[in-house]
Amino acid sequence: MPAATPEAVAAEVEKRAAALAAKGLLIPQWTLDDIRADLQWCGRDGSPTKVKRIQSVILKGSGFKKVEPTKEAVADMIHELIEDHTIG
């Protein structure tokens, strides 16, 4: 299937816009000129801020004390937390 020419695309767009306008459904599209936009302030180049650096978040396991899921081991852990005044 041959590619549509720019003229054909423009004509189709115009036709569809007219159909929408006839139903009161056409949303007017503002252009940069309409809003008097200064391209110097738009997009990435217009942003005052620059990304200096990107770092991935890496899990740094410093090692934890493994506590067995038993009454005695859990009680010992609680005891340690009380002893070092974390609890209480």
Next chain:
Amino acid sequence: MTEPNRKGDVWVIAEQNDGELHDVSLELLSKGRQLADTLGVRLAAVLLGAKVQEHAQRLVQHGADTVLAGEDNRLGHYQTNPFAKIVAGLVQKHRPQIVIFGATPVGRDLAPRVASAVRAGLTADCTDLDIGEHVEAHTNQKYENLLYQIRPAFGGNIIATIVNPERWPQMATVREGVMRMPDADVKRRGQITRFTPDLAASDFALKILEHQSAVRKVNLKAARIIVAGGAGVGSKENFRLVWDLANALGAAAGASRAAVDSGWIDKDHQVGQTGTTVRPALYIAIGISGAVQHRAGMSEAQKIVAINADPKAPIFAVAHYGIVGDLNRVVPMMIDAIKKRV
């Protein structure tokens, strides 16, 4: 556009509501003090309200060298237009080199208005700030003593450092709870400059008819111990275990976003990137996998106990004590041990 003032002060925009100074203002002063000392400039706070004298003194005690205190009875409650007009006017007049706001609802509304008014750059939701140099890749131009605005991006999976080399002041909002709040130094002295803002009736486009404040159900930031539950808890009924352990310890109950989204607990209890950032003495994570967004809000706890059935859960990477097991068995064991010992 305001030209860079390399000798300008560091500013903290303090915040008060209902006559109370917001904690984040004091947290920002702590970081602001570091930045100002590094740059060799003064730290100033800007405070607007109906009555500000008492709070201005507190800002000095927490590190401000100077306070610009604007008083007007109409400024008792925040309104966008007058506050933005005053702060933008002060920025244009005094030309600070750095302006930081709390990433509170007020700060998130005010900061972009001010940045737009003075045509400056703004980085939102920073979790750290620092001073350093920057070399522009395209021009090889070197900038000294820029504000590094450090914040998580892409869902917290990366940390981005943002700079604003040219369009000053360098502005940022900073999340609550990520900076330490210093103790007040009651002997500290500073200069408090009171002024009456130049405001017209037309600046107050809105008339506040009624003011209602939702009372937060929990103050996680002030909690010494937090017991938090996540998706692994399984159900709202089972979340009772989290409350029971919290009650046994006299702790606050926290939650991951998954637990909050499941409706097991109110959003006020959420810890993490989209919740509260906490630094308790003890954080007990029950059934919390430890997604980076959650860890961002709790990894600075002094002690972390993680209870999870999955030995590969990322929460163990930040834990001091790790229990791999069924929380339905482990949590009652903990409650029992606490009741016997405390």
